[in-house]
Amino acid sequence: MKTFEEKWTAWLDDQLSGPELEAFEASLPDLEAARAEKRDAKKLGSFLKRELAAQTLSNEEFFSHQLRERIARETEEDQPRTRSSWWTVPRLVWCGATALALFLLTSIVFLSEEQPAEQSDYLTQILNTRVDSTVNPNATISIFESNKTDNKVTVLWTEGLQSLPADYAAK
Amino acid sequence: MKTETTPAQADVSELDLVRQCQEGQTDAFDQLVTRYRTRVFAMIYNMVHNEQDAWDLAQESFVKAWKSIGRFKGKSSFYTWIYRIVMNVTIDWLRKRQIKAGGAEFDDAIELKEIDPASKTVPKADPLPHQRMQHQEIRSRIDKAIAQLSPEHRAVILMKEIEEMQYHEIAETLGCSIGTVMSRLFYARKKLQNSLRDVYENV
Numbered sequence: 001m002k003t004f005e006e007k008w009t010a011w012l013d014d015q016l017s018g019p020e021l022e023a024f025e026a027s028l029p030d031l032e033a034a035r036a037e038k039r040d041a042k043k044l045g046s047f048l049k050r051e052l053a054a055q056t057l058s059n060e061e062f063f064s065h066q067l068r069e070r071i072a073r074e075t076e077e078d079q080p081r082t083r084s085s086w087w088t089v090p091r092l093v094w095c096g097a098t099a100l101a102l103f104l105l106t107s108i109v110f111l112s113e114e115q116p117a118e119q120s121d122y123l124t125q126i127l128n129t130r131v132d133s134t135v136n137p138n139a140t141i142s143i144f145e146s147n148k149t150d151n152k153v154t155v156l157w158t159e160g161l162q163s164l165p166a167d168y169a170a171k
Numbered sequence: 172m173k174t175e176t177t178p179a180q181a182d183v184s185e186l187d188l189v190r191q192c193q194e195g196q197t198d199a200f201d202q203l204v205t206r207y208r209t210r211v212f213a214m215i216y217n218m219v220h221n222e223q224d225a226w227d228l229a230q231e232s233f234v235k236a237w238k239s240i241g242r243f244k245g246k247s248s249f250y251t252w253i254y255r256i257v258m259n260v261t262i263d264w265l266r267k268r269q270i271k272a273g274g275a276e277f278d279d280a281i282e283l284k285e286i287d288p289a290s291k292t293v294p295k296a297d298p299l300p301h302q303r304m305q306h307q308e309i310r311s312r313i314d315k316a317i318a319q320l321s322p323e324h325r326a327v328i329l330m331k332e333i334e335e336m337q338y339h340e341i342a343e344t345l346g347c348s349i350g351t352v353m354s355r356l357f358y359a360r361k362k363l364q365n366s367l368r369d370v371y372e373n374v
Contacts, residue, residue, distance in 0.1 A: 002353075005353065005357035006350050006357075009357045009360075012360070015338075037364075040368070041360055043371055044332075044367065044368075047370075047371035048313070048328075048332045049332055049333055051309060052213075052217050052313065052329070052333050053213070053333055055212075055217060056209060056212075057212040057213070057229075060208060060209065063212075064201060064204055064208065066230065068197065071197065071234060071237050074238075
Protein backbone atom coordinates (compact mmCIF):
# COMPACT_ATOMS: atom_id res chain seq x y z
CA MET A 1 0.00 0.00 0.00
CA LYS A 2 1.52 3.29 -1.12
CA THR A 3 1.48 6.30 1.13
CA PHE A 4 0.09 9.63 -0.07
CA GLU A 5 3.62 10.98 -0.57
CA GLU A 6 4.56 8.04 -2.77
CA LYS A 7 1.40 8.34 -4.84
CA TRP A 8 1.83 12.10 -5.17
CA THR A 9 5.43 11.68 -6.36
CA ALA A 10 4.44 8.99 -8.83
CA TRP A 11 1.64 11.23 -10.10
CA LEU A 12 4.01 14.20 -10.51
CA ASP A 13 6.42 12.03 -12.50
CA ASP A 14 3.59 10.59 -14.64
CA GLN A 15 4.16 7.13 -13.24
CA LEU A 16 0.49 6.48 -12.45
CA SER A 17 -1.80 5.08 -15.08
CA GLY A 18 -5.16 3.38 -15.54
CA PRO A 19 -7.37 2.82 -12.55
CA GLU A 20 -4.61 3.85 -10.13
CA LEU A 21 -4.39 7.30 -11.77
CA GLU A 22 -8.15 7.71 -11.80
CA ALA A 23 -8.45 6.67 -8.18
CA PHE A 24 -5.71 9.06 -7.10
CA GLU A 25 -7.08 12.03 -9.00
CA ALA A 26 -10.55 11.30 -7.64
CA SER A 27 -9.13 11.32 -4.12
CA LEU A 28 -7.71 14.83 -4.49
CA PRO A 29 -9.92 17.53 -2.96
CA ASP A 30 -8.95 20.15 -5.56
CA LEU A 31 -7.72 18.60 -8.78
CA GLU A 32 -7.04 21.94 -10.49
CA ALA A 33 -4.86 23.16 -7.63
CA ALA A 34 -3.01 19.83 -7.67
CA ARG A 35 -2.43 20.14 -11.42
CA ALA A 36 -1.08 23.66 -10.90
CA GLU A 37 1.33 22.29 -8.30
CA LYS A 38 2.35 19.54 -10.70
CA ARG A 39 3.19 22.15 -13.33
CA ASP A 40 5.12 24.08 -10.70
CA ALA A 41 7.11 20.97 -9.73
CA LYS A 42 7.93 20.27 -13.36
CA LYS A 43 9.07 23.87 -13.72
CA LEU A 44 11.34 23.39 -10.73
CA GLY A 45 12.74 20.19 -12.25
CA SER A 46 13.59 21.78 -15.57
CA PHE A 47 15.01 24.86 -13.81
CA LEU A 48 17.33 22.71 -11.69
CA LYS A 49 18.32 20.67 -14.72
CA ARG A 50 19.14 23.80 -16.70
CA GLU A 51 21.10 25.51 -13.94
CA LEU A 52 22.92 22.59 -12.37
CA ALA A 53 23.70 20.37 -15.34
CA ALA A 54 25.99 23.08 -16.71
CA GLN A 55 28.58 22.23 -14.06
CA THR A 56 31.71 20.90 -15.73
CA LEU A 57 35.02 19.52 -14.58
CA SER A 58 37.86 21.82 -15.48
CA ASN A 59 41.23 20.19 -16.17
CA GLU A 60 39.75 16.78 -16.96
CA GLU A 61 43.08 15.39 -18.10
CA PHE A 62 44.80 16.59 -14.96
CA PHE A 63 42.06 14.93 -12.93
CA SER A 64 42.77 11.59 -14.64
CA HIS A 65 46.52 12.08 -14.35
CA GLN A 66 46.29 12.79 -10.64
CA LEU A 67 44.04 9.79 -10.16
CA ARG A 68 46.44 7.49 -12.04
CA GLU A 69 49.31 8.68 -9.87
CA ARG A 70 47.34 8.23 -6.69
CA ILE A 71 46.26 4.71 -7.62
CA ALA A 72 49.85 3.80 -8.55
CA ARG A 73 51.15 5.25 -5.27
CA GLU A 74 48.54 3.51 -3.13
CA THR A 75 49.08 0.21 -4.93
CA GLU A 76 52.81 0.54 -4.28
CA GLU A 77 52.19 1.34 -0.62
CA ASP A 78 50.06 -1.77 -0.31
CA GLN A 79 52.77 -4.04 -1.72
CA PRO A 80 55.32 -3.88 1.17
CA ARG A 81 52.51 -4.95 3.45
CA THR A 82 52.10 -8.04 1.31
CA ARG A 83 55.82 -8.73 1.40
CA SER A 84 55.98 -8.30 5.17
CA SER A 85 53.52 -11.15 5.48
CA TRP A 86 56.55 -13.46 4.84
CA TRP A 87 57.21 -13.07 8.58
CA THR A 88 54.46 -15.36 9.64
CA VAL A 89 54.35 -16.69 13.19
CA PRO A 90 55.63 -20.23 12.36
CA ARG A 91 58.49 -18.71 10.39
CA LEU A 92 59.35 -16.41 13.26
CA VAL A 93 59.37 -19.39 15.65
CA TRP A 94 61.64 -21.38 13.34
CA CYS A 95 63.99 -18.43 12.90
CA GLY A 96 64.17 -17.96 16.68
CA ALA A 97 64.87 -21.67 17.31
CA THR A 98 67.58 -21.74 14.63
CA ALA A 99 69.23 -18.63 16.04
CA LEU A 100 69.20 -20.14 19.55
CA ALA A 101 70.70 -23.42 18.32
CA LEU A 102 73.45 -21.55 16.49
CA PHE A 103 74.20 -19.52 19.60
CA LEU A 104 74.44 -22.63 21.78
CA LEU A 105 76.65 -24.41 19.25
CA THR A 106 78.97 -21.41 19.01
CA SER A 107 79.14 -21.11 22.80
CA ILE A 108 80.04 -24.79 23.23
CA VAL A 109 82.79 -24.61 20.63
CA PHE A 110 84.17 -21.40 22.08
CA LEU A 111 84.12 -22.62 25.68
CA SER A 112 85.76 -25.92 24.80
CA GLU A 113 88.70 -23.95 23.43
CA GLU A 114 88.89 -21.80 26.55
CA GLN A 115 89.12 -24.51 29.24
CA PRO A 116 90.51 -23.40 32.61
CA ALA A 117 94.02 -24.41 33.59
CA GLU A 118 94.27 -28.05 34.59
CA GLN A 119 95.77 -29.13 37.87
CA SER A 120 98.99 -31.00 37.29
CA ASP A 121 98.63 -34.11 39.53
CA TYR A 122 102.07 -35.38 38.82
CA LEU A 123 103.91 -32.18 39.87
CA THR A 124 101.70 -31.83 42.95
CA GLN A 125 102.66 -35.31 44.13
CA ILE A 126 106.37 -34.52 43.70
CA LEU A 127 106.08 -31.29 45.65
CA ASN A 128 104.11 -32.92 48.46
CA THR A 129 106.81 -35.61 48.94
CA ARG A 130 109.47 -32.90 49.18
CA VAL A 131 107.67 -31.03 51.98
CA ASP A 132 108.75 -32.14 55.39
CA SER A 133 105.60 -33.53 57.08
CA THR A 134 106.99 -33.07 60.56
CA VAL A 135 107.47 -29.34 60.08
CA ASN A 136 104.38 -28.84 57.90
CA PRO A 137 101.84 -31.48 59.01
CA ASN A 138 98.84 -29.90 57.20
CA ALA A 139 100.60 -28.55 54.16
CA THR A 140 99.05 -29.04 50.73
CA ILE A 141 100.63 -27.84 47.54
CA SER A 142 98.96 -27.66 44.13
CA ILE A 143 100.24 -26.65 40.75
CA PHE A 144 98.03 -25.41 37.94
CA GLU A 145 99.29 -25.15 34.41
CA SER A 146 97.73 -23.33 31.48
CA ASN A 147 99.11 -24.49 28.16
CA LYS A 148 97.88 -21.94 25.71
CA THR A 149 99.75 -21.58 22.46
CA ASP A 150 100.90 -18.04 23.10
CA ASN A 151 100.69 -17.80 26.87
CA LYS A 152 102.03 -20.51 29.23
CA VAL A 153 101.31 -19.95 32.93
CA THR A 154 102.08 -22.10 35.97
CA VAL A 155 100.37 -21.32 39.29
CA LEU A 156 101.74 -22.72 42.56
CA TRP A 157 99.03 -22.92 45.26
CA THR A 158 100.24 -23.58 48.82
CA GLU A 159 98.25 -24.05 52.05
CA GLY A 160 99.44 -24.72 55.63
CA LEU A 161 103.08 -24.40 54.62
CA GLN A 162 105.36 -23.20 57.47
CA SER A 163 108.49 -23.03 55.35
CA LEU A 164 109.61 -23.92 51.86
CA PRO A 165 112.18 -26.70 51.39
CA ALA A 166 115.60 -25.16 51.02
CA ASP A 167 116.38 -26.75 47.69
CA TYR A 168 112.89 -25.86 46.24
CA ALA A 169 113.60 -22.15 46.15
CA ALA A 170 116.72 -22.92 44.10
CA LYS A 171 114.57 -24.72 41.48
CA MET B 172 22.65 8.07 -18.79
CA LYS B 173 25.06 9.90 -21.03
CA THR B 174 28.77 9.36 -20.70
CA GLU B 175 31.87 10.93 -22.21
CA THR B 176 33.12 8.49 -24.81
CA THR B 177 35.04 8.64 -28.00
CA PRO B 178 33.83 6.36 -30.85
CA ALA B 179 36.76 4.02 -30.19
CA GLN B 180 35.94 3.78 -26.51
CA ALA B 181 32.27 3.20 -27.21
CA ASP B 182 33.20 0.00 -29.05
CA VAL B 183 34.45 -1.51 -25.83
CA SER B 184 31.54 -2.49 -23.65
CA GLU B 185 31.48 -1.35 -20.08
CA LEU B 186 31.41 -4.91 -18.82
CA ASP B 187 34.55 -5.72 -20.83
CA LEU B 188 36.28 -2.75 -19.31
CA VAL B 189 35.23 -3.85 -15.85
CA ARG B 190 36.59 -7.35 -16.51
CA GLN B 191 39.88 -5.87 -17.66
CA CYS B 192 40.00 -3.75 -14.52
CA GLN B 193 39.45 -6.87 -12.44
CA GLU B 194 42.53 -8.34 -14.12
CA GLY B 195 44.46 -5.31 -12.92
CA GLN B 196 44.57 -3.28 -16.14
CA THR B 197 44.68 0.35 -15.11
CA ASP B 198 44.20 1.51 -18.73
CA ALA B 199 40.71 0.03 -18.71
CA PHE B 200 39.94 1.81 -15.48
CA ASP B 201 41.23 5.01 -17.02
CA GLN B 202 38.63 4.64 -19.77
CA LEU B 203 35.86 4.18 -17.24
CA VAL B 204 37.05 7.25 -15.39
CA THR B 205 37.01 9.23 -18.63
CA ARG B 206 33.40 8.15 -19.20
CA TYR B 207 32.15 9.17 -15.78
CA ARG B 208 34.48 11.81 -14.35
CA THR B 209 32.48 14.86 -15.41
CA ARG B 210 29.15 13.49 -14.24
CA VAL B 211 30.60 12.24 -10.99
CA PHE B 212 32.26 15.59 -10.35
CA ALA B 213 29.10 17.54 -11.21
CA MET B 214 26.99 15.33 -8.97
CA ILE B 215 29.34 15.80 -6.04
CA TYR B 216 29.73 19.51 -6.71
CA ASN B 217 25.96 19.97 -6.64
CA MET B 218 25.90 18.31 -3.25
CA VAL B 219 28.86 20.01 -1.58
CA HIS B 220 29.00 23.33 -3.50
CA ASN B 221 32.76 23.60 -3.39
CA GLU B 222 35.02 22.84 -6.33
CA GLN B 223 38.05 21.67 -4.35
CA ASP B 224 36.00 19.43 -2.07
CA ALA B 225 34.16 18.02 -5.08
CA TRP B 226 37.47 17.31 -6.80
CA ASP B 227 38.87 15.52 -3.73
CA LEU B 228 35.69 13.52 -3.16
CA ALA B 229 35.56 12.49 -6.83
CA GLN B 230 39.17 11.31 -6.59
CA GLU B 231 38.39 9.45 -3.38
CA SER B 232 35.36 7.81 -4.99
CA PHE B 233 37.33 6.59 -8.00
CA VAL B 234 40.16 5.26 -5.82
CA LYS B 235 37.59 3.34 -3.77
CA ALA B 236 36.03 2.05 -6.97
CA TRP B 237 39.41 0.82 -8.20
CA LYS B 238 40.16 -0.90 -4.91
CA SER B 239 36.82 -2.66 -4.76
CA ILE B 240 36.25 -3.36 -8.43
CA GLY B 241 37.11 -7.01 -7.80
CA ARG B 242 33.87 -7.27 -5.85
CA PHE B 243 31.72 -5.92 -8.68
CA LYS B 244 29.60 -8.86 -9.83
CA GLY B 245 27.74 -7.14 -12.63
CA LYS B 246 24.35 -7.57 -10.98
CA SER B 247 23.69 -3.86 -11.45
CA SER B 248 24.97 -1.51 -14.12
CA PHE B 249 28.41 -0.06 -13.58
CA TYR B 250 27.13 3.48 -13.30
CA THR B 251 24.70 2.48 -10.52
CA TRP B 252 27.60 0.80 -8.76
CA ILE B 253 29.95 3.78 -9.10
CA TYR B 254 27.18 6.18 -8.08
CA ARG B 255 26.64 4.13 -4.96
CA ILE B 256 30.29 4.62 -4.05
CA VAL B 257 30.09 8.32 -4.89
CA MET B 258 27.00 8.76 -2.76
CA ASN B 259 28.46 6.87 0.19
CA VAL B 260 31.64 8.93 0.09
CA THR B 261 29.80 12.23 -0.30
CA ILE B 262 27.04 11.61 2.24
CA ASP B 263 29.64 10.40 4.79
CA TRP B 264 31.67 13.53 4.19
CA LEU B 265 28.60 15.77 4.59
CA ARG B 266 27.62 14.02 7.80
CA LYS B 267 31.10 14.37 9.27
CA ARG B 268 31.06 18.03 8.32
CA GLN B 269 27.70 18.43 10.00
CA ILE B 270 29.01 16.81 13.18
CA LYS B 271 32.07 19.10 13.13
CA ALA B 272 29.77 22.08 12.73
CA GLY B 273 27.94 21.00 15.87
CA GLY B 274 24.85 19.70 14.10
CA ALA B 275 24.10 22.96 12.37
CA GLU B 276 22.04 23.08 9.24
CA PHE B 277 23.89 22.59 5.98
CA ASP B 278 24.02 26.20 4.95
CA ASP B 279 26.56 28.23 6.89
CA ALA B 280 29.97 26.98 5.91
CA ILE B 281 29.33 26.48 2.26
CA GLU B 282 31.66 28.32 0.00
CA LEU B 283 29.98 29.41 -3.16
CA LYS B 284 32.12 29.09 -6.23
CA GLU B 285 31.58 30.47 -9.64
CA ILE B 286 31.21 27.94 -12.40
CA ASP B 287 34.38 27.89 -14.42
CA PRO B 288 33.73 30.08 -17.47
CA ALA B 289 36.39 28.12 -19.35
CA SER B 290 33.91 25.37 -19.96
CA LYS B 291 35.19 23.29 -22.81
CA THR B 292 32.51 20.76 -23.64
CA VAL B 293 30.23 23.36 -25.21
CA PRO B 294 32.28 26.17 -26.70
CA LYS B 295 30.51 29.48 -26.26
CA ALA B 296 31.29 33.13 -25.74
CA ASP B 297 31.71 34.37 -22.18
CA PRO B 298 28.48 35.81 -20.79
CA LEU B 299 28.15 39.52 -20.36
CA PRO B 300 29.00 40.84 -16.89
CA HIS B 301 25.38 41.45 -15.91
CA GLN B 302 24.40 38.02 -17.18
CA ARG B 303 27.21 36.45 -15.20
CA MET B 304 26.15 38.29 -12.06
CA GLN B 305 22.58 37.20 -12.55
CA HIS B 306 23.68 33.63 -13.08
CA GLN B 307 25.83 33.74 -9.95
CA GLU B 308 22.91 35.04 -7.97
CA ILE B 309 20.63 32.27 -9.21
CA ARG B 310 23.27 29.66 -8.55
CA SER B 311 23.78 31.03 -5.07
CA ARG B 312 20.05 30.78 -4.34
CA ILE B 313 19.93 27.21 -5.60
CA ASP B 314 22.98 26.20 -3.56
CA LYS B 315 21.50 27.75 -0.42
CA ALA B 316 18.20 25.99 -0.98
CA ILE B 317 19.89 22.64 -1.56
CA ALA B 318 22.07 23.23 1.50
CA GLN B 319 18.90 23.22 3.60
CA LEU B 320 18.22 19.62 2.61
CA SER B 321 19.67 16.59 4.36
CA PRO B 322 22.36 14.69 2.41
CA GLU B 323 19.88 11.93 1.54
CA HIS B 324 17.28 14.38 0.22
CA ARG B 325 19.94 16.19 -1.81
CA ALA B 326 21.09 12.93 -3.33
CA VAL B 327 17.56 11.91 -4.29
CA ILE B 328 16.53 15.18 -5.89
CA LEU B 329 19.78 15.54 -7.83
CA MET B 330 19.72 11.99 -9.11
CA LYS B 331 16.11 12.36 -10.19
CA GLU B 332 16.16 15.85 -11.69
CA ILE B 333 19.69 16.15 -13.01
CA GLU B 334 20.68 12.57 -13.76
CA GLU B 335 17.13 11.57 -14.69
CA MET B 336 17.56 8.26 -12.93
CA GLN B 337 14.62 5.94 -12.34
CA TYR B 338 13.26 5.31 -8.85
CA HIS B 339 14.68 1.79 -8.73
CA GLU B 340 18.11 3.02 -9.82
CA ILE B 341 18.13 5.66 -7.11
CA ALA B 342 16.98 3.09 -4.57
CA GLU B 343 19.75 0.72 -5.64
CA THR B 344 22.33 3.49 -5.46
CA LEU B 345 21.31 4.62 -2.00
CA GLY B 346 20.54 1.16 -0.70
CA CYS B 347 16.96 1.96 0.30
CA SER B 348 13.46 1.07 -0.89
CA ILE B 349 11.65 2.67 -3.82
CA GLY B 350 9.02 3.92 -1.38
CA THR B 351 11.71 5.73 0.60
CA VAL B 352 13.02 7.32 -2.57
CA MET B 353 9.55 8.54 -3.52
CA SER B 354 8.89 9.84 -0.05
CA ARG B 355 12.21 11.71 0.05
CA LEU B 356 11.48 13.17 -3.37
CA PHE B 357 8.15 14.43 -2.13
CA TYR B 358 9.69 16.35 0.78
CA ALA B 359 12.75 17.54 -1.16
CA ARG B 360 10.57 18.96 -3.92
CA LYS B 361 8.25 20.66 -1.48
CA LYS B 362 11.18 22.32 0.28
CA LEU B 363 12.81 23.46 -2.94
CA GLN B 364 9.51 24.73 -4.35
CA ASN B 365 9.05 26.86 -1.24
CA SER B 366 12.62 28.17 -1.30
CA LEU B 367 13.02 28.76 -5.03
CA ARG B 368 9.56 29.54 -6.36
CA ASP B 369 10.27 33.25 -6.76
CA VAL B 370 13.47 32.44 -8.68
CA TYR B 371 12.17 29.97 -11.22
CA GLU B 372 8.93 31.87 -11.69
CA ASN B 373 10.87 34.99 -12.72
CA VAL B 374 13.69 33.52 -14.77
